[in-house]
Amino acid sequence: MTHPRWKPQQAALLRRRRSLLAPMFGDDCGIATASGADYQAWISPADRQRLAAVYEALDRIDRGNYGLCTGCGAAIDRVRLESIPWVRRCVVCEDRQGHAEQELEAA
Numbered sequence: 001m002t003h004p005r006w007k008p009q010q011a012a013l014l015r016r017r018r019s020l021l022a023p024m025f026g027d028d029c030g031i032a033t034a035s036g037a038d039y040q041a042w043i044s045p046a047d048r049q050r051l052a053a054v055y056e057a058l059d060r061i062d063r064g065n066y067g068l069c070t071g072c073g074a075a076i077d078r079v080r081l082e083s084i085p086w087v088r089r090c091v092v093c094e095d096r097q098g099h100a101e102q103e104l105e106a107a
């Protein structure tokens, strides 16, 4: 079950997933039921990474630990989650870990 609090983030993640998959599947065909692994071979490495981040975030919503930093466990800033719903880490950990993820987010 999705916590009502994360409904906007979940909707944004699903839109993101749809737009990443649209070049392969068209607008909606098969997307709702396919699992993450099924089409990984078909997309570019960069898109695969983005898609993996989206799936991971959706999974965290399901498991109830969405919005918590994977580095330090602190709650991630709400504004940050609104602008980058698939973000994994808080700004402090992000700074500490370098810029790989920032490039991913900016794309």
Ligand SMILES: [Zn+2]
Pocket: 069, 070, 071, 072, 073, 074, 089, 090, 091, 092, 093, 094
């Ligand atoms: Zn952190």
